[in-house]
Amino acid sequence: MYAIVRSGGRQHKVAVGDVIEADRISTAKVGDTVELTTVLLVDGEAVTSDPWVLAGLKVQAEVVDHHKGxxxxxxxxxxxxxYKKRMGHRQQYTALRITGIDSAKK
Known part of the structure; x- marks a missing residue:
């Protein structure tokens, strides 16, 4: 079973046990549980892409780490x-471990 989730302007294909890098979630501490509510697709017994059904589904994740890219x-x-100018940038990321995906109720 997998789901496609939008987090921080990016879309991630996630399954239970995966670790993803999302843009930094400043309110979450390491070990906290986070719910990703913007679910775009769930593939379990059947593929669900209906926005009315997906509006109630959530993906649970645990914060593993905060780090820089x-x-x-x-x-x-x-x-x-x-004219010459040099700059640098390091993006802040949060590592999330997916712990659960809601399935569509029939």
Whole structure:
């Protein structure tokens, strides 16, 4: 059984036991339980994609870790003007372990 969940502007295909990296959830601490409510699809005995049915379904996850991603180097340059700029960015992530997926009730 798997589900497709939207978290932080990204879509993740998750199954029970998977560990995913989502954008940082600042209110959650390590060991807390989080519910992901924006479910786009559930595939169990039958594929469920009806938005009315999916509105009541949730995916439970446990917070495993908070960490930073890889550094991205950004360089801006304009020719003949002497303009150069270098920046860096490290995205904050939360590692989530999926513990349960609700199934559609018939």
């Amino acid at each position: 890889d550094k991205i180097n950004i360089q801006k340059y304009k020719n003949k003007t002497g």
